[in-house]
Amino acid sequence: MNTQQGKTAARQRAVSSRSSSGKQKRAHKRYRLKASVRRKLAILGVLAGLIVIALLLLWLWPAREKRIYHTVGVQLQTVNGIEVVHDYIPEGHQNRPGIQREIRWIVIHETDNEAASADAWHHNEYLKTNETDINSWHYTVDDHAIYHSLPDEEVGWHAGDKMTENGGNMTGIGIELCVNEGNDFEKTMENAAALCAELMKAYDLRIEDIKQHHDFSGKDCPHRILSADRTEEFVKMVQEATKP
C-alpha cells in the first residue's frame, strides 16, 4: 500500500466510524423516547386503575339517602270515621314548651289508667288544665274519640328521654291509647293504627318509624300491648291501614 492508498483507507475508516457512532446515537435516542412513552403509559394505566377502583367503591357504597323530615304540622279532620278534636294545651303552660322540631317518630303509649272515667276526653282535659306536671303528648285515643292536645310540630314530654337529640320527646308524636274500664281496647287499637297510618302519610314516615315509649326509655309502656306480645300485630294493623 502506498501513502495515498493508506490515507484513503484511513478516511474511509473515519467515515465508517462516524457513521456507526451516529447510528448508535439515533438508536439511543429512539430507546429513550420509547422509555419515556412507556413511563407515560404506565402512569396513565395506574390512573385509569385508580379511577376504576374509585367508581367501583362508589357503586358498592350503600346509598346514604338523606331523609327530609317535616316541620309543619297538619290537622287531620277524620280518622277511621271519627272526627279528630283539636283542643290544644294553652301556650305558656309548663307542659307545652313550644319548641318547634322535626317529626321523625310516632311514639305509642298507654294511659295505664283503668278508672272508668279515664277516657280520651278526660285525658285531654287533664293535659289542658294541669299546670304542675311536666307531662304531655299529642293525641289520646279511645274506642270512640281522638283528641289532639299538642300541635305535631311541637315537642311534648312523653318518651322519658329528656332532650335527647332526635329522640322520642324531641322528634316524636306521642299517642296515648286509653285502657279505661268499659273501653273496647280492640277498637282503640284499630283507631290508633288508623291514626298512625294518617300521620305516616302526612309526614312521609315509614313503618319502622312507629316506636313505643319502651324504645326510648325502657319503660314498660305500652304495657298491655307489650305484655300480650302484640307489638307486631299492631304494626301490621298500621300497615293494613296505610293501604288505599
Ligand SMILES: [Zn+2]
Ligand atoms: Zn308511655
